[in-house]
Amino acid sequence: MTTYIGNHAYTIISFNHNIQHQYMTFLYPGTFDPITKGHYDIIQKASQCFPHITIAVANNPKKKTCFTLKERMEFVQLAVKHLKHIQVIGFSNLLIDCAMEYQAQGILRGIRTMSDFEYEMQMANINRQLNPKIESILFMSSPQYTGISSSLVKEIASLGGDISHFLLPEIASALIKKWPIQP
Ligand code: COA
Numbered sequence: 001m002t003t004y005i006g007n008h009a010y011t012i013i014s015f016n017h018n019i020q021h022q023y024m025t026f027l028y029p030g031t032f033d034p035i036t037k038g039h040y041d042i043i044q045k046a047s048q049c050f051p052h053i054t055i056a057v058a059n060n061p062k063k064k065t066c067f068t069l070k071e072r073m074e075f076v077q078l079a080v081k082h083l084k085h086i087q088v089i090g091f092s093n094l095l096i097d098c099a100m101e102y103q104a105q106g107i108l109r110g111i112r113t114m115s116d117f118e119y120e121m122q123m124a125n126i127n128r129q130l131n132p133k134i135e136s137i138l139f140m141s142s143p144q145y146t147g148i149s150s151s152l153v154k155e156i157a158s159l160g161g162d163i164s165h166f167l168l169p170e171i172a173s174a175l176i177k178k179w180p181i182q183p
Contacts, residue, residue, distance in 0.1 A: 031057070
């Protein structure tokens with residue numbers, strides 16, 4: 001479905017055409033290690049469509065992260081501080097259980113490429129089987145962010161490259177401090 005906000009058209013893919021999306025709270029999950037301008041792009045689009053968004057920062061001990069959960073949540077808070085009706089939480093349980101706990105009617109995800117789409121379809125279908133009442137909605141990344149991932153940004157930072165295009169300045173500084181200054 002395509003939603004128009006002002007002069008902008010946003011494509012929203014959903015699996016249930018009965019969604020009253022303007023009244024919904026959506027959960028936007030991710031590891032956010034760290035949050036990039038690509039994630040922010042999705043949050044900003046979603047915040048223009050939905051009145052409440054809960055950003056759920058995953059605490060998955062199996063995924064070795066550069067930043068602690070607390071740091072990742074603080075960076076997300078920093079990135080969204082000027083946006084209204086957004087809360088940031090941490091979670092370590094099943095995504096669908098977290099969505100129920102926070103009374104989210106749906107799960108929001110971003111897609112950058114076709115391979116993201118296939119992965120998101122799989123995740124959405126599994127989550128739908130776990131709880132058919134919770135829908136997944138996908139927002140397409142803006143073209144300038146389709147190549148970004150948190151790992152790539154970390155790799156560039158570790159090799160002394162310029163990461164200012166991808167991260168907020170405060171987050172970029174924190175990331176640079178993770179590696180010793182190159183001789
Ligand atoms: N802009 C920039 N980068 C983006 C992006 C965007 N719009 N969307 C995704 N990415 C990047 C992320 O930075 C991340 O990069 P990295 O792998 O280099 O760190 C990568 O794409 C993958 O992101 P994502 O798909 O969000 O994975 P994730 O690991 O951040 O989060 C969870 C996945 C937390 C949502 C998922 O593992 C989960 O639900 N876990 C809970 C347990 C559970 O319920 N499991 C069953 C799920 S069906």
